[in-house]
Amino acid sequence: MKKRQTGTTPPVPRHALHLLATTLFLSAAPAMAQGGSTHAFHLAVQPLNRTLLSIAAESGVALSYDPKLVESVNAAPVSGNLTAAEAIAQALKGTGLELVTTDSRALSVRRAQAAPATTSENADPKADRPKRPVPAPSDAEKTTVLGAVTVSANRSRPKEDPQRAPTSSYRVTxxxxxxxxxxxxxxxxxxxxxxxxxxxxxxxxxxxxxxxxxxxxxxxxxxxxxxxxxxxxxxxxxxxxxxxxxxxxxxxxxxxxxxxxxxxxxxxxxxxxxxxxxxxxxxxxxxxxxxxxxxxxHGYVQNKTMFSGPITDTLAGRIDFLHSSENGTVTNLANGDTLNGSSINAVRGQLLYKPDSRFSLRLSADYSNENDTPTAVLxxxxxxxxxxxxxxxxxxxxxxxxxxxxxxxxxxxxxxxxxxxxxGASAEANYRFDSGYNxxxxxxxxxxxxLPSQADSLSVPIYxxxxxxxxxxxxxxxFRLDSPHGKYFxxxxxxxxxxxxxxxxxxxxxxxxxxxxxxxxxxxxxxxxxxxxxxxxxxxxxxxxxxxxxxxxxxxxxxxxxxxxxxxxxxxxxxxxxxxxxxxxxxxxxxxxxxxxxxxxxxxxxxxxxxxxxxxxxxxxxxxxxxxxxxxxxxxxxxxxxxxxxxxxxxxxxxxxxxxxxxxxxxxxxxxxxxxxxxxxxxxxxxxxxxxxxxxxxxxxxxxxxxxxxxxxxxxxxxxxxxxxxxxxxxxxxxxxxxxxxxxxxxxxxxxxxxxxxxxxxxxxxxxxxxxxxxxxxxxxxxxxxxxxxxxxxxxxxxxxxxxxxxxxxxxxxxxxxxxxxxxxxxxxxxxxxxxxxxxxxxxxxxxxxxxxxxxxxxxxxxxxx
Structure with a gap:
């Protein structure tokens, strides 16, 4: 993602840019858990910057790097059902760059250091992060981060099933x-x-x-x-x-x-x-x-509350609560009631069991209770x-x-x-074989x-x-079985x-x-x-x-x-x-x-x-x-x-x-x-x-x-x-x-x-x-x-x-x-x-x-x- 200087704002020192970009990125990071879920990647050799943006868009993870560091560098091909970290590691092969995780759990790309960095190959999939976080490099060795690349999937970059028909599609996040x-x-x-x-x-x-x-x-x-x-x-x-x-x-x-x-x-x-x-x-x-x-x-009130986190090393949970109500905008002249409103209370709970990078089990259950006064006007x-x-x-x-x-x-x-x-309730299980099949x-x-109670639209009792x-x-x-991405089929x-x-x-x-x-x-x-x-x-x-x-x-x-x-x-x-x-x-x-x-x-x-x-x-x-x-x-x-x-x-x-x-x-x-x-x-x-x-x-x-x-x-x-x-x-x-x-x-x-x-x-x-x-x-x-x-x-x-x-x-x-x-x-x-x-x-x-x-x-x- 290009960073451009606009307007007449005086130039900001590079250290200040680094501090600002890092602060903005870290403030967003808690809302963007570094995804341990796998995604189907099929990226050919192309400029590294484009590959990194594609991985970030596909997975929704936050990623920071110095755009100058990846200039004129081509990424290695990326293929398979991979986590974001695994995909980035593939892309960096042979580039002299490596993926690290800072103390704040932010993913970052830097020049390869003498000591091997923790990558996806020794990452702990249970925690969706490397086992040993690599400390942020010292001032003498760190690269200047001109911008934090934070890309969430949107309507223009759909996370598509590789077998999906290529017809028109829109994504709303x-x-x-x-x-x-x-x-x-x-x-x-x-x-x-x-x-x-x-x-x-x-x-x-x-x-x-x-x-x-x-x-x-x-x-x-x-x-x-x-x-x-x-x-x-x-x-x-x-x-x-x-x-x-x-x-x-x-x-x-x-x-x-x-x-x-x-x-x-x-x-x-x-x-x-x-x-x-x-x-x-x-x-x-x-x-x-x-x-x-x-x-x-019109009496509109909506409250949404969510909590999510680990229960054990292999089990995570999430619960969402919703209350939404609105009085409506139709007035009954007979008694002054406000109609065409609604009130809903809902709860949704989930458990995610992930013992390793190959298997995951997601259990979901939801319940909602709704009361409405649907009313048409003449x-x-x-x-x-x-x-x-x-x-x-x-x-x-x-x-x-x-x-x-x-x-x-x-x-x-x-x-x-x-x-x-x-x-309702659902259970979704995914198992990725060593051969790449899912x-x-x-x-x-x-x-x-x-359960309705409906009346006629009249001021006198007909029904x-x-x-x-x-x-x-x-x-x-x-049931669905997906093959790995093949060279020919x-x-x-x-x-x-x-x-x-x-x-x-x-x-x-x-x-x-x-x-x-x-x-x-x-x-x-x-x-x-x-x-x-x-x-x-x-x-x-x-x-x-x-x-x-x-x-x-x-x-x-x-x-x-x-x-x-x-x-x-x-x-x-x-x-x-x-x-x-x-x-x-x-x-x-x-x-x-x-x-x-x-x-x-x-x-x-x-x-x-x-x-x-x-x-x-x-x-x-x-x-x-x-x-x-x-x-x-x-x-x-x-x-x-x-x-x-x-x-x-x-x-x-x-x-x-x-x-x-x-x-x-x-x-x-x-x-x-x-x-x-x-x-x-x-x-x-x-x-x-x-x-x-x-x-x-x-x-x-x-x-x-x-x-x-x-x-x-x-x-x-x-x-x-x-x-x-x-x-x-x-x-x-x-x-x-x-x-x-x-x-x-x-x-x-x-x-x-x-x-x-x-x-x-x-x-x-x-x-x-x-x-x-x-x-x-x-x-x-x-x-x-x-x-x-x-x-x-x-x-x-x-x-x-x-x-x-x-x-x-x-x-x-x-x-x-x-x-x-x-x-x-x-x-x-x-x-x-x-x-x-x-x-x-x-x-x-x-x-x-x-x-x-x-x-x-x-x-x-x-x-x-x-």
Whole structure:
């Protein structure tokens, strides 16, 4: 990393620079435990400075050296699954330099001394550091350290699986989430272009990447559990059948990788649209801890506390606590309550057993308890064929109509409440053989218990104490064997088993009065209790193999296949209204996935790639709706979704590494698109295969670091996602409520796919500096923009979500205190208080309700870590 003198500041003596750099480095070191974990390194002969930066970026360790010391020196090749110290030792072979550890446990590179230095070959892997720390050299023999190279993995330098498809990927680190003050899962889309997250509560969270993902888009007060998303979510290598299973895990983040395109060979069948891959930090063999408190407007409070350290020489532990609460910003005019808030308490514990450098066992368990008041506001009601049916029916029952888009107000006689308890446990074991092979085993169990109490969106009692109770349990076992990096060929093979049991109990409890009958036009609703029971049992077995042929030093070819066999069984029963019993249904599917990737090194710093993939996502069952009564029993079985994708891209470093850039074009076809529609005759959501659609576009991202103070990042995705063949869509309300209301189906061929804005853009800039009094400070700004999109699968003009742009600012400072470091920051999200909607959905009689995004919030964060 280059150190440049800027501005008119007078030159600082070299001894002062040395002292300052060392002080800054040592203050950061406690928060960066020198990693004993291994990483896959494949670095050819190149300038030593570049190799050292790559190792630091890959492993996240802190490293200091004199840039002049490594000028005109080439590194030895580095290859294998190695710790950071082992990789650096390989790189230094034959250079006359050595790796040492100072009294403060900082890694440093210096000229080789007469006495042999402690290196990775006699290091103690149990303590993640050499057995005998080498004292800092005396003034006569030490090198002048002009800068401490401290590199943490980021979006531009992903820690990639060597067999991973070279498609577009973005990395968001936990540090970046904290610095940008991302307060919710949905706000992750403000950092990653092409990612779209619609969420109303943890049971109803939809991910899409480039328009491909969760086929939701309708709401009817119940959830259909019979279909997984095609954007797979992983937590520490454990597949989560529903994104809401993340719970409090986002408070304990090492990094999040968002991968575009089909990833079925290495991540499984249900990743045909992409992957959100989340990793939490490992326990440390060095005592560390931190606590932070954030306070903001609207009652926002978040506290995160972490402790980690050794229990024995071979066992380390880590525990994370989270409390987060927010009052919400929706006001109920009926009683003055503030709604749409949340409160969560979570704990996550880990143990890391590491008897030597070859074997590690990581045990994790987490628990969270959440209470929310999700509340939509009335966005609009529409005049159709000369009348406004929602206002007409509201007048019949005396409902007070309040449009909440401006003041965020509602008028409700009853309110929504949900209670969610969830958690799980996992065990990950890694064993590295002397031959370089690595065997990984991941065992996991998770549960999700969701208890809602939902009401209508009216000021009079139509229904209340309703909703869909969900109990979801999943267990999995995964094995993977990775070969060492070979001169001509390397590969990975694996096998996975996944089991899941889901059960739902859905209730709609209508008021015991004449109001429901007046509102819906039938006295049969008065005092009616509609009960719907659904069960789903999934079992899948899959195996994959993927290998890379190194044709020459410039050209790699990667090919892989996965075959998944699934057995899916379920049943749906409905009582009291349109009674129905599907009986127990069983579906069997064999789902192939394949990939073929080409990488070509154009220059030392610039590479190109072509990625081709095919995948089939799991089939589904209509286990939450009695659609078969009208559509026939065949409608209860949903066929697998088939995806073909291609991506051509280029990425690399320019301007001597100051500019990191990538660009690509992509094309994806989705056949038998799995989505859900709404059946007004039974007030229920049902699943369907909705023809074919195409997603195509271009993507680019830049990261520019003109000096050691500025960081500028921009990224954008243009995506044209359109239905190519959707001749039998359910009609939107502007049709069903109009003079042509008898029309059974509509043709959406050629229309834009829902949940797919055409353009998403993110940009951020950060300036940081250090002062001689030991303070480290920063200022930053972020802008996120997305164009309009349809909120429901029927492309209703009523649910067209307007585009919006958000600006956020932050500033902070920090320094050393006692044995640790403190930092303080102030931040403002949504600076201009833009009103925007996370989601718009159709409600009764042409009305539309929406979930409002976060208004302007000003807050501050205070952190101490040691």
């Amino acid at each position: 936990g540090r970046e989430i904290d610095e940008q003050h991302i307060t919710s899962l949905a706000d992750l889309q403000q950092l990653v272009p092409g990612l779209n997250i619609q969420t109303t509560d943890p049971s109803d969270t939809q991910f899409t990447i480039r328009g491909i993902g969760d086929g939701g888009g309708q709401t009817s007060g119940e959830q259909n559990i019979g279909m997984p998303s095609s954007v797979a979510v992983y937590l520490d290598n454990v597949y989560l059948p529903r994104p809401g299973m993340l719970g409090g895990a986002l408070a304990d983040i090492d990094y999040v990788d968002v991968l575009s395109g089909a990833q079925g060979t290495t991540f499984g069948a249900n990743s045909t649209g992409g992957v959100v891959d989340i990793h939490t930090p490992l326990p440390s063999f060095k005592p560390t801890g931190s606590t932070s408190i954030s306070i903001g407007e 966005y609009a009601s529409h005049t159709i064929d000369g009348s406004n049916p929602f206002l007409t029916h509201s007048n019949l029952v005396g409902n007070r109509v309040v449009y909440g888009g401006t003041d965020h107000d509602v008028d409700l006689d009853d309110e929504n409440h949900i209670h969610l308890v969830q958690g 065997l990984r085993s991941v065992s996991a169990y998770r549960y999700f218990s969701y 209340a104490n309703s909703g869909t109770q969900i109990l979801d349990r999943a267990w999995s076992q995964d 390397d590969y990975a093979v694996g096998a996975t088993y996944l089991g899941e049991n889901q059960a739902t109990q859905a209730f709609t409890r209508y008021a015991n009065s004449t109001l429901p009958g007046l509102y819906y036009g039938s006295a049969s609703y008065d005092g009616l209790d509609v009960i719907r029971l659904g069960t789903l049992h999934d079992e899948t077995w899959s195996a994959f193999t993927q290998g890379t042929v190194h044709v020459n030093s410039r050209f790699d070819v990667t090919a892989g296949v996965r075959l998944t066999y699934e057995k899916k069984g379920g049943q749906f029963i409905r009582y009291n209204k349109a009674p129905f019993n599907s009986g127990y249904l069983i579906q069997y599917n064999t789902l192939p996935s394949a990939t073929l990737n080409f990488r070509y090194l154009l220059t030392r710093d610039l590479s190109s790639y072509l990625a081709l993939s095919y995948g089939e996502k799991s089939g589904g069952l209509n286990v939450s709706a009695g659609a078969a009564k009208q559509a026939g029993y065949n409608s209860l079985v949903i066929q697998p979704e088939r995806t073909k994708s291609a991506e051509l891209g280029i990425k690399g470093e320019l301007l001597d590494g100051d500019l990191i850039a990538k660009a690509d074009v992509f094309l994806t076809y989705v056949n038998a698109f799995q989505t859900q529609s709404y059946d007004p005759s039974t007030d229920s959501t049902y699943l369907t295969n909705a023809g074919t659609f195409r997603s195509r576009g271009a993507e680019t991202s830049l990261q520019y670091t003109p000096d050691d103070h500025f960081l500028i990042q921009t990224s954008a995705v243009y995506n044209d996602a359109r239905y190519l063949n959707y001749h039998h869509s359910i009609c939107p309300p502007e049709v069903t409520l109009g003079p042509d209301g008898g029309t059974a189906v509509c043709d959406l061929t050629g229309r834009q796919v829902f949940n797919a804005p055409k353009l998403t853009l993110n940009a951020s800039v950060r300036y940081s500096w250090h002062t001689l009094n030991g303070l480290s400070s920063f200022v930053s700004a972020r802008y996120s923009y997305r164009t309009w999109m349809y909120g429901t699968v029927d492309d209703s003009s009523f649910t067209r979500i307007p585009g919006y742009g958000l600006v956020s600012l932050a500033a902070g400072t920090g320094g050393k205190f006692s044995r640790g470091n403190w930092s303080a920051s102030i931040w403002v999200n949504n600076l201009f208080n833009k009103t925007y909607y996370r989601r718009l959905v159709e409600s009764d009689y042409g009305s539309v309700v929406g979930w409002i995004g976060e208004p302007r919030m000003i807050g501050g964060t205070l952190t101490y870590q040691f």
